[in-house]
Amino acid sequence: MENERQDYVLETRNICKNYALLKANDHISLKVRRNTIHAIVGENGAGKSTLMGILTNVVKPDMGDIILDGEKMNFKNPMDAAHHGIGMIYQEFMLAPRFTVFENIIVGFEEKKGVFVDRKKCRERVEAICERYHFALPLDELIDELPVSVLQQIEIVKVLYRGADLIIMDEPTSTLTPQGIEGLFDAMRVLKESGKTILFITHKLGEVFRVSDEISVLRDGKLVGTYQPQEVDQQKLANLMVGREVILQAHKLPVSAGQPVLEVKDLRVRDADGIERVKDANFEIRAGEIVGIAGVAGSGQQHLVEALFGLAKPEAGSVIRYLGDEVTGKSPRAHRADRVGYVPQDRIGMGCNVAASIWENAIMGYHRATGFHPKWLIPRRQAQEFTSRVVRDFDVKVQNLENHIGSLSGGNIQKLIVGREFSQNNRLLLIEDPTRGIDVGAIEYIWEKLIRFASEGAAVLLVSHDLNEVMQLSDRILVMYDGRLRDGGGHGELTEEQIGLLMMGGEVG
């Protein structure tokens, strides 16, 4: 009995949580061994987020107990979890802009001297944590300009400062470079060695095996099981997650590249502050080709795509040719009319209108296109038929086409947006992070569609922060670093490490 208490730092017993008809958590009884890195894997909607919400007391369970250090917890408010040593690192960082690193770490948990903040004491504590866990943070800089990997370190130091023993990391690698991921894994190992326990939530199976001591799989709100890494392999884990065979390897179809669809010469783009974000970009995409752009977030990919689609104005001297005609500076509407599709990275902010219905979103951007023949009014039947086709072809899980698109999960919204852009006979598709934050099943689906779409003669520009995605899908790879495009070779020419090096500004010899 005594031993067992020492063994498990956290235990959940029969946690249940229902949202209307959906069983988000269905009798989950999870045991987390002290001093381990415990991975929790599962598709979107498998119940990971709900479970984490319950552990951090943001979500109230319908029933079930949380046992922390052998003691049954009865959290009263979200801060109770933090005071009991549970620290959460969210996928979107919880950092305040225009605050220094230091202020971001201490806010809410300031050491006090009388009525004032005891900056000196806070500082000593933060510095001690940085030293102990080998973080080198620029404490006095504003967080605005710092790279993502540093922001994540700030988040880790923040939960440590708040006294966390159990650290929950929600999809921590989604925005990091391969080197950044290495750094994170090193940090996780250091944390583990110094007695912390880490719950590592991810859907990237490759990473699970790199750091985890134990792996728990969730599916449809149920705990499928907890496994040792040596018991399972990636394929088996994927099967456990989705309950069927998953092709994690994209099956590229052999295509012969046709005429150039998009030609870009000397493209330069400045942002609102006048900083040059795209520097002399030169490339072309031929019909049937997928050109992938890899790069650390913020290297200028977004400005490049915005310029190509007419959302940003390129500098004088830039030339963009589409099917032989110059289209530099044309509006997005003109581009759409010319059959250029665009799947933006920000699917909620730019890809759809959350307040509109599913069918409205399905024709958005194409409401003037042929097929809907709109003179004054939108033909509802045609629009609905089109939407039904997208929903069917792209396996979007919807109840009613009149519902708000906001009622769908992120993966389903993305499938609908991708389906919209793929179903309009577009000749060129600009696509950013098509599978960010969606589950394995949906990724596989979108990949397959993308490959087929290109093989039918369309040109695709794929911008992704997921290096694996770029490497799997692209016929040619370009790497963006600090606004410049660098050659990343053809499909399979360079290794992941070599491209990672290019992404960081290194040279491949």
Next chain:
Amino acid sequence: MEYIQAMYSTITLSATFRLSAPLLLGLAGYCFSNKAGIMNIALESFMMISAFFALLGSYLFHSAFIGALFGVVAGTVLSFLYGVLVFHAGANGLITGVGFNLSGWGLTTMLLVAIFHTRGATNVGAVSFSPIDVPILRDIPYLGKIFNQQTILVYLGPLLMLIAWVVMYKTPFGVRIRAVGLNRRAAETAGVSVMKYSWIAMLLSGACMGLSGTFISLNSLAMFSENMTGGRGFMVLASAMVAGGNPLKAMLCGFIFAYCDALTLTWSGFDVYSQVISMLPYLAVLLVLFLTHLKNIKSFGRFEAS
């Protein structure tokens, strides 16, 4: 030439110091709202209504300090009503603000007629704050003429602003309120109750606007007339926004606007179109807003393409 001389005369500068009070007193509270991400255009009505109640309190109890108490209570009650509407009833802040400002004007005019039977009340028997003769200050040449012989409210303005600055940047309260304004969810996950801090900032701005309202009706001369605040509530709003909620920068803005206000007073004595001169403070607001936002303007170019 006399215009130029008037620009640095002790009369103008003394008036600047005096007229900075309604702005600084209000800013001492509103800076916190600004930092907490609350935009409140109803400040004008807070100031106007509490000015009236300050006069009423002083009239009823023959004490300027009880008048000030009335003003502060009135301001706080108004901010409470505004907070209930905006934070809890989900009302749109802009619409609510317009409603407050229009009703504030109407309400004070109506009460003025109902209680004092006039549209401009002077000599109604209310007691005002009297100027203080500060012993050492009195003997300093030039400065004495500017800073001496002001009421306690005028000295309170810069003092409250300094306190506000210390609270904003040196206390946990300040750190948290700034965090609330910058990233609400981050603050929430840090255990900072966004609602609690928004409410504190809201009530604080109401109380401080009450003080600046008190200045309007009870500084040296006890009087109230229709629309007496004349847009000073909006100047508080503009100063806080230009300063990004930093009390020291806001104080500087307050002084700039007060200087224009003072210049209006001195110049209007000369033979010119006084209407043009009285536009000065408002033009200054526009000018300062324009200059501080100049850096954003070039982003218009981005949209030329589309």
